[in-house]
Amino acid sequence: MPKSKRDRAVTLSKTKKKGREHKELIVNSIRETVENYNSIYVFSFENMRNLKFKEFRDQLKPTSRFFLGSNKVMQVALGRSVADEIRPGLYKVSKLLRGDTGLFLTNMSKEEVESLFNKYEEYDFARTGSTATEKVELSSGPLEQFTHEMEPLLRKQGMPVRLNKGVVELVSDFVVCEEGKPISPESARILRLLGIKMATFKLHLICRWSPEDFELYREGLDESDVESA
Template sequence: MPKSKRNKIVSLSKTKKKGKEHKESIVNAIREAAEDYNSIYVFSFENMRNLKFKEFREKLKPTSRFFLGSNKVMQVALGRSVSDEIRPGLYKVSKLLRGDAGLFLTNMPRDEVESCFNKFEENDFARTGTIATEKVELLEGPLDQFTHEMEPFLRKQGMPVRLNKGVVELVSDFVVCEEGKPLSPESARILRLLGIKMATFRLNLICRWSPEDFELYKEGLDESDVESA
């Protein structure tokens, strides 16, 4: 009788070792980069879009390097206190790696970095759970933007529609989403069909470190916030 694949034994020690080695490789890469580049920035991101981020990263690759991933691992790499920081003042950078954040290490002049980040903005369709930026309401009547084949799909999204002489028609007004409320899966699909983009992918600079100084960009933060983090 053949052996069941469901009962195959997996060595936990091997999987743990692989995870540890991966973390160590990231730590080493960050530490090497910290020696190779003139300045280090922490940035936060909103509505991440992997493809667009990859394009931005490739554009700056000749002079810079990005790191995204576990904040804890990046903090360990830089040092979380004065006693274990790898370069003077880097523990302050480590303290600001919170939430959706990443590291940007570069040899670019400060004004060029600020210009690149401030100009970078990409509008895209919002995903489920995104907070709606406006109210979208469809009024009773024909929906000429949809073909008759779309009628069953629109009904599945909760829209009160019917076919009237081959034309998709709303039998009553329909609110797709309300401003300030999270989008449902159905709302996100309908907005995509309508061509309405409510998500903006942005990268926001939080701080800048160089061997000469340390600067905070984010409003409402000061040195005391770093010290107490």
């Protein structure tokens, strides 16, 4: 009987020693885990929030396993071609690990996974450099949501404020951010102080693999895209 590709020792010789050992552990962990689950998905993410993702991962721990990290390392684990894939068809999964992506291995039904991922979203405060989803403009006048102690902090963020009888007052209209434009560090802080959340952490399914079939989810992708990747 030919030796299983899953048992083959993996050496990533182009990396530094400490990094190589860590990557070999990940490769071997993925290869061992593949045997325990019925389906493998590639998913992409936007506005990643580590704490929210950890909560989501822990919720699914009884039935599933996530892998995030170097796409190249995950590709090596699954196999990047027909010749070195560890199970038939997994090289197609490997080719779709590009950009902000991860692996989701599960024993849940296809319907359960699709429903879970399609419904999942978490709102959070936007970070510096992200795109504003709306225009936020403050009109001149009292800003009663802020205490007088916050006046120096607001002024430091570029807001034209002053204290008027102990009340923070905006002396002229002020645009915090413009829809479609990058959010500056100062704008990100002001939006947080105002309690305005503009970032949505979402997960999107790209493909599904099982021993019986392979399915693409992302609109505009077809099998030829996978073959040419």
